[in-house]
Amino acid sequence: MLAPNDPSEDRMSMPRPGWRRGQRWLFAGVLVVLLCLLVANVIALTRHPQDRAEASSxxxxxxxxxxxxxxxxxxxxxxxxxxxxxxxxxxxxxxxxxxxxxxxxxxxxxxxxxxxxxxxxxxxxxxxxxxxxxxxxxxxxxxxxxxxxxRKGRSGPAAAPVTTHDLIPPAIAYQKWVGEGLDKVARLAETLRDAVDRGDLGAARTAWLPAHLQYERMGAAYDAFGDADGRINGTDAGLPGGTHDKDFTGFHRVEFGLWHGQSAHELRAPAAALLKAVTALREDWAQTRMGPAQLGLRAHEILENTVQFELTGRTDFGSGSNLATARANVDGTSEVLSRLHPILARRYAHLPSLEGDLRDAGRTLDGLRDDGHWPPLERLSRTQRERVDARFGDLVEHLASVATLCDPRRTV
Structure with missing residues (x-):
């Protein structure tokens, strides 16, 4: 508080430096607001009349x-x-x-x-x-x-409907490819079983990954495999006994034993059961008919499942091979898209970009290998992890368009 007759009282009527700065900021703020209003009015005036009508009503x-x-x-x-x-x-x-x-x-x-x-x-x-x-x-x-x-204007995207008849040829071609793939899975599963029978668990660990990846590449056929897929590639999810449940079978059961110190004796029955399930599926496949509608949907779901299960590590039972599995899933998606290419080329303008992004995703994963070995997820740096997640997130989003376009529609 100022004392009476303080000479500084005479300065109260003079603008203080702080006040002048505030005045300048106030003036600048008003000027910015006026400029924004002017720009908004110019944009509104230069809009197409149709756009102005849509914006207002x-x-x-x-x-x-x-x-x-x-x-x-x-x-x-x-x-x-x-x-x-x-x-x-x-x-x-x-x-x-x-x-x-x-x-x-x-x-x-x-x-x-x-x-x-x-x-x-x-x-x-x-x-x-x-x-x-x-x-x-x-x-x-x-x-x-x-x-x-x-009479005027530009329309949004459009595409000719895909019918079940359109999807039959690619479905037949894909089914034949799966049959050939099952032959390879059976041979590789037999190599795995033989290594376990010999008691050579080092060789069994080496044989496990190629067999599993060959199976993973056929992801678009899983629904057609029915219950056999659960016996071959199921996890312990929902099983009361978890990894020790009697119904935990297939590749992941053998994986768990190989990387958690189980003996060859303990693994002989699971390895034999895996080979039996794969062989039975291969023999039944010739009489199985894939629904043509599955192809487009599975092209999306393969990588959707990759993001949900592989890139989160939920399907790692000790081998640390989720990145290798993700790479096999990229191969599997590419195989499906190659079958659908004639259909999509006439309907999906972004197909070349999608195919390029899929190749880039494969190269991104390949770049993570160290001297031919796939690192477990936890060894990735934050930057590496974010790059992989971004690649696959974009792909899943774009592949949803493939699923939509290839959903067969009735036209008559």
Whole structure:
């Protein structure tokens, strides 16, 4: 507090240096705000009128009827841009709906399982071109609604639907490849069994990894393997006795014993059971038929499982070979994509990039090997781990598009 008659009182009416600095900052802040408002106004004025309308009122919404007799009824005022169609099923059966080009039949969007009396939304971006709704009622023929034309604008992505018929040739080719792979697994499993029988556990540890990796490369067929996959490549998850449970069998049971000090005597029965299960699967495979729809889905799931189980170490029972398994899974995914390439090349513009990313993932893993040996996950540096996780995370995301595109659709 200032004393009475203090000469400094005369300075109270003068601007203090601190006040001037505050004034300058206040002025600068106001100037920034004004500039931002000016830029925003310029952007708003230079936007396409359609974009300004969407920004102010949201996407155009249209109620469209789904039925055998009035498919597509209600879309009477076509316009370019983002559209939200409320698809209302007025029929007595569930229905699936496509929005397609009526001439080329490429699809811009679809909605499945619209129940009787229910409404589901479809959001798409439409531009210059011809469009029509195709309604596919359950247990009835497909019906195509009236053609609607838009004169300007750019549409969103579109792709021709894949049918079960399209997927049969690649499925047959892949099934043949799996049969050849099972022959190799059986031979390698026999080498493993023989090493255990001789009591040469060093040789058995050397033989275990090639046999396991050969099996892992056939990941797209696991669903077709049925219960045999659990006997061959199952883990102790859910077993009351864990790794000592009698139902813990296959590659990982042998792995656990080889890297946890079990004797050759203790491992003879598990190694023999593994060879028996692989041999039985190989013999049954000629009579097995893979569902064609599995290929696209498994192309995604192979690496999804890799991220979930291999790159977390959840399937390591002592060998420290998760990175080697991840590399085999990359090979398995590449094999599936090679079979699907003719289908995807006409439908997925990012296929070359995806295939390049898959090769890069393989090279990333290969670069982690030290003198031909795969390090366990815990020996990776943080940078190495982040690089691997990023590679595989991106791949899983992109492979989801493959699964979606290769989901077979009914078209008639």
């Amino acid at each position: 949201g996407p155009r919404r249209t109620l469209v009827e789904v039925s055998g007799s009035h498919c597509g009824k209600g879309w009477d005022a076509p316009a370019p841009g983002v559209q939200v169609f409320a698809l209302h099923n007025t029929s007595a059966a569930s229905a699936e709906v496509f929005l397609e080009n009526p001439r080329s039949h490429v699809m811009y969007g679809e909605v499945e399982d619209i129940g009787p009396g229910t409404t589901r939304e479809l959001t798409v971006r439409l531009g210059r071109g011809a469009y029509a709704f195709k309604c596919l009622p359950e247990d009835a023929d497909a019906v195509t609604g009236p053609t609607v034309r838009i």
